[in-house]
Amino acid sequence: MVLVKRARDGDLTAYDDLVRRYQERIYATLYHMTSNHEDAHDLAQEAFIKAFQALHSFKGGSSFYTWVYRIAVNKTINFLKQRRNKAQLSLDDLDFNAEHDPDLVALISEKTPRREINLAELQEKLNTAMQKLSEPHRLVVTLHDVQGLSHEEIAEIMGCNIGTVRSRLFYARQQLQAYLSDYLK
């Protein structure tokens, strides 16, 4: 809160510290929502700029993290509504650890033992399936299953109750499972 107060008084060094603290999580969320690096970059930057301009309206009722998240998510949902049916994938590269991820190793060995599965291909299919979900459902899956946020945190970010979060999550998983059935059998 000290950094937030200083940033509210116009201290850009303090705001720089705040951006550094949350940039990776915000970027990741927006990237998983858009499946496009350039869009995620622009949206994340604009979200932080908008947050700085609106800092005087931040009363401290929620954490700064949740507040910035909400700004970024609302901006992204508006962007995606305008971009509808014009989605273009621009995926980030998989890091070196992907090949050794125990979950992925288990999945590939159990479900696709005879198929030569390419991780890059799997990544593209997964992102395409994610883009088929509606924005609220995609957001719930991203925040919970990819980023590991709790139902309570997601409810606060999305401005809905926990029951809605749970039902959206269930529906989104069902949809994804159907889209990716070839890779999950």
Add this chain to the structure above:
Amino acid sequence: MTPDHDEFRDLRRLLALKRHEQPPPGYFESFSSQVIQRITANQRVRQQSLTERLFGPGSFWLRRLASFQSSPLMAGTFGAAACALLISGIVYSERPTAHATSNIPQLAVTEVTLAPAQAQAPAPSVNRLFFGPSTQVAENPTVGWVPATVVHPDSLFDQIKPRMNPDFKVQPASFQQP
């Protein structure tokens, strides 16, 4: 583990792949500085746009100028109005109001007159005729013409005089012919 978790276990394993999607190396090192640069640039643009709105292209003054060029009548009217405003300003500045006069401290009115010698003419009566009863006339029987000083009792000069030198005395100047 709940049935919900079992049902979607493979899907969640697959979604783990997304955690390995990473932007180019070093991407986050310059991210925050870019945000700060854009904030600073926005602030600068906002300040400039205010100045431009007042004086830049398409500003109020330039629009007026353009309208004057297209309509000489409008330009003439504006010029006449400006002149009238200027003249009225000058006239009013030279004629202070009664209220303003009452606030101004009365200045000493010092006039030098040529008072005739007592033997030739009744100087006090003449001076009273011109300057009123409060006028004091310096009398010097030795000279024909002596400077007379009109002393106003409430003059600023009288207020300052004791502070400057309590023993200050006015010595009349002599215009005696050698």
